[in-house]
Amino acid sequence: MIPARLLAGLPSLLVVLALSGRSALWSCTDTTAERGEAGVRVRVENTSGQSLGVTAEVVDWRLETHPQVPSEGNKLHFHYRFDGVEGTFGPAVDACAVDRERVALGCATVYSSQARPAPDGSFTGDDWFTLEHPERVAEVLLIPNDQSYDRRTCEQDVKDGGGTHPPDTPRPGEPL
Structure with a gap:
């Protein structure tokens, strides 16, 4: 049997826990997935780390002048392809010039949803990088x-956020 004195203070304790974000019901943790190879x-x-049944591939790349901004000199122009995407909404991956x-x-x-459907069922697209040293x-x-x-973080929403997030996009200078 719980003493009446403890029962009387219990609602106040629950309110304090709920307001502080420390309630067991609202525990929130953020983790970051390990970057794949x-x-x-x-x-x-x-x-x-489980396969989605989709492959992504860099089809080709070259340094060339962007037709809309020729005065900026050479940029990296690359083409990519997604295979195994179902529907118009699919995965996205980070592309890095190294x-x-x-x-x-x-x-x-690069997003599969921004690529164009090809006759063979794949989705193809292209993008441009402006790099400090394209050479x-x-x-x-x-x-x-x-x-x-894009899952919400605990900082953004302590009640509904949290979980495992994709790794951050690599910054220039990071080894891959």
């Missing part, structure tokens, strides 16, 4: 982690 062709994976040591020179997220590009790599799901 970058490659020219990758199997896209969710935050648990040097010979696989150090990121610049990265951006140092040795290849363009994709990181297999799906970036399409």
